[in-house]
Amino acid sequence: MRRRTFLKGAATTALMSRLRPSGTAGTSRAAQTKRLAFGGIQIECSTYSRIRARMEDFTVRRGQELADDPFFSLLKTYPYPFQPTLLATAVPGGPVERHTYEELKAEFLHRIKALLPLDGLYLAMHGAMYVEGMQDADGDWISAAREAVGRDCLITASFDLHGSLSRREIDNLDMLSAFRTAPHIDRQETARRASDMLVHCLDRQIRPTLIWSPIPVLMPGERSSTLYEPAKRLWAQLPAMNAAPGVLDASLLVGYVWADEPRATASAVLTGTDPDLLRHDALSLAQQYWDARKEFKFGVPTDTLDACIERAQALPTKPVVLSDSGDNPTGGGTGDRADALAALLRHHVQDAVIAGIADRPATEACYRAGVGATLPLKIGGTLDPQGSRPVDVTAKVVFLLPADSLPERQAVVEVSGISVVLTARRRPFHEIRDFTSLGLEPTSFKILVVKAGYLVPEIAKIANPNLMALTDGAVNEDIEHLPKSRYRVPSYPFVPDLEWKPFTLVGARSPQRAL
Numbered sequence: 001m002r003r004r005t006f007l008k009g010a011a012t013t014a015l016m017s018r019l020r021p022s023g024t025a026g027t028s029r030a031a032q033t034k035r036l037a038f039g040g041i042q043i044e045c046s047t048y049s050r051i052r053a054r055m056e057d058f059t060v061r062r063g064q065e066l067a068d069d070p071f072f073s074l075l076k077t078y079p080y081p082f083q084p085t086l087l088a089t090a091v092p093g094g095p096v097e098r099h100t101y102e103e104l105k106a107e108f109l110h111r112i113k114a115l116l117p118l119d120g121l122y123l124a125m126h127g128a129m130y131v132e133g134m135q136d137a138d139g140d141w142i143s144a145a146r147e148a149v150g151r152d153c154l155i156t157a158s159f160d161l162h163g164s165l166s167r168r169e170i171d172n173l174d175m176l177s178a179f180r181t182a183p184h185i186d187r188q189e190t191a192r193r194a195s196d197m198l199v200h201c202l203d204r205q206i207r208p209t210l211i212w213s214p215i216p217v218l219m220p221g222e223r224s225s226t227l228y229e230p231a232k233r234l235w236a237q238l239p240a241m242n243a244a245p246g247v248l249d250a251s252l253l254v255g256y257v258w259a260d261e262p263r264a265t266a267s268a269v270l271t272g273t274d275p276d277l278l279r280h281d282a283l284s285l286a287q288q289y290w291d292a293r294k295e296f297k298f299g300v301p302t303d304t305l306d307a308c309i310e311r312a313q314a315l316p317t318k319p320v321v322l323s324d325s326g327d328n329p330t331g332g333g334t335g336d337r338a339d340a341l342a343a344l345l346r347h348h349v350q351d352a353v354i355a356g357i358a359d360r361p362a363t364e365a366c367y368r369a370g371v372g373a374t375l376p377l378k379i380g381g382t383l384d385p386q387g388s389r390p391v392d393v394t395a396k397v398v399f400l401l402p403a404d405s406l407p408e409r410q411a412v413v414e415v416s417g418i419s420v421v422l423t424a425r426r427r428p429f430h431e432i433r434d435f436t437s438l439g440l441e442p443t444s445f446k447i448l449v450v451k452a453g454y455l456v457p458e459i460a461k462i463a464n465p466n467l468m469a470l471t472d473g474a475v476n477e478d479i480e481h482l483p484k485s486r487y488r489v490p491s492y493p494f495v496p497d498l499e500w501k502p503f504t505l506v507g508a509r510s511p512q513r514a515l
């Protein structure tokens with residue numbers, strides 16, 4: 001709030017200066033000519049996944065299409081225009097294919113170079129990207145951006161709270177801000193904090209100090225939701241910390257646990273102009289996070305798939321929303337596993353819906369057969385045949401989504417009283433309309449199986465109750481038993497008796513490096 005008020009004043013000054021006859025204020029003229037740009041890449045990659053993110057998995061917005069994205073309309077509220085470059089986003093998954101990454105990076109850099117010279121750059125990142133054959137891919141992207149814009153340009157960045165930071169990222173950025181909520185309901189506010197900070201620093205000719213404390217703790221998002229303790233109280237103190245004079249941003253990141261990388265840790269990061277205060281706050285957040293490490297627990301009841309199904313059947317309420325957490329595509333899961341279908345059949349469950357299983361061959365077979373047809377189907381294991389086994393069923397096609405392109409296709413089939421949503425490509429089912437658009441009323445079912453970890457608010461609202469099945473997959477929540485790491489630094493809970501004291505690192509571009 002405080003900074004917003006400052007900024008408003010600064011922006012008004014800049015605006016007023018435009019109205020003055022030219023030549024009356026040298027600094028105002030400089031302010032008029034600020035050149036800003038924005039872009040980035042956002043994907044979360046499980047290094048335990050066998051699938052690869054290819055170009056067709058990315059939504060790439062560039063140029064005017066990116067400028068017109070309603071999400072970034074906030075960038076039009078500043079006195080200086082933010083020029084669009086390229087933003088590539090994808091559903092979380094496996095590592096990015098090297099060639100795809102290099103192609104996206106080359107175009108991004110080409111677009112940046114066409115806009116030079118730049119005074120400021122806003123990078124909209126996720127922070128948990130992994131590229132084939134490359135450690136610290138986000139650091140690679142950010143340092144390439146730095147090289148392109150040069151030393152004088154200020155770079156700000158926004159990150160997902162599940163991003164992992166590195167020395168390379170910190171050394172090439174001037175400032176950053178991360179989401180403060182999980183489930184993420186503050187994407188816009190975070191983008192606003194990151195861009196406000198950039199404009200504020202440019203207006204006042206500030207080169208901020210960036211202080212980072214990496215914390216050797218790794219938790220899945222499902223054990224660190226900000227709806228529950230201890231995350232609730234840890235993150236709740238950030239706005240007050242941020243409001244102190246000398247602090248431009250206070251961020252705390254959980255990091256990404258399904259990445260076997262040295263940078264995979266939690267982080268406390270402070271941006272501002274008072275290095276002593278920033279260091280104090282970073283150390284305080286890091287110590288508190290460390291002290292709370294054994295408190296991180298799942299926010300909802302968890303059990304095996306079979307036990308969750310038995311429990312759901314015994315409950316008098318509905319719909320019981322059962323999270324198939326190990327195959328959650330929004331966490332990096334493959335989304336093609338049919339384990340939940342096999343378990344529901346095993347338990348002779350009626351009145352259940354599974355949304356959804358990514359299976360292009362089965363989806364295509366349904367479209368070929370048409371609504372009303374009954375056909376034999378093999379469901380599951382098509383994207384990662386080594387990861388899971390398909391289930392052989394006889395299915396009746398009950399709904400086919402009219403779709404403009406093959407990847408958009410979705411079919412609803414009935415298998416022994418269970419409704420199964422088959423999708424041509426990996427996708428989450430996070431909104432009620434994801435169901436209603438397929439003719440399904442989610443509250444009418446006894447059991448609603450979703451491939452998710454923690455539930456997003458819209459589905460959480462109807463869950464009566466939510467049970468989380470700790471299932472197998474590329475984002476298995478049983479993190480203590482993940483395959484042995486090769487690159488990860490010693491961290492809790494992988495090293496249960498780890499001893500650690502917080503420390504801080506100062507970004508290489510910060511004016512006062514020696515603290």
Ligand SMILES: [Zn+2]
Pocket residue numbers: 160161162184
């Ligand atoms: Zn996240």
